[in-house]
Amino acid sequence: MSTIIKPIITEKITKDGELYNRFGFVVAKKANKVEIKKAVEKAYGVSVLDVNTMIYRADRSTKYTKSGMITGKTSAYKKAIVTLKEGDSIDFYNNI
Template sequence: MDYTKIIIRPVITEKANLAKEYLNQVSFVVAPGANKIEVKRAVEAAFGVHVEAVNIVRRRPSRRLRHGRTIGKVAGFKKAYVTLAEGDKIEFFEGV
């Protein structure tokens, strides 16, 4: 699979920014069928960094309720926490 089909978008949240600063981890929303090996190869190919570890978390789809009735659903997704090697960095917003 091409890395553009595996990595969908980066996760930009407070938790992700803290993990980036203190743990040298970067978070991405990835394709639902992607595994750890594919995510590792995709990040190394896309950004030219060395990846030490990949942890994957799946968020299941959930129902939206109002007054006990289902009014819709929230889509699920797969998120990957990628630990980079010492000295490697991925900057999403440089100079902003």
């Protein structure tokens, strides 16, 4: 389970799941498409047709406040969009 870190539950990906049978996951940075496919099939018991991956870089920001300049950054992560076979589905809300 170290390949899949967490599912992405946003409005856009939820809509893709309903219309196109696609689901999103945050995955390990070093995971490749074959490892992601095997991990999703094993964890959720579905058939995966396609895996698309993208790497998001860390965003840096600077804010000027009364107390001075504050800098920060968001963490970098890798996202995978998984397309499932017709008829298969993943229910993140009732998966107990």
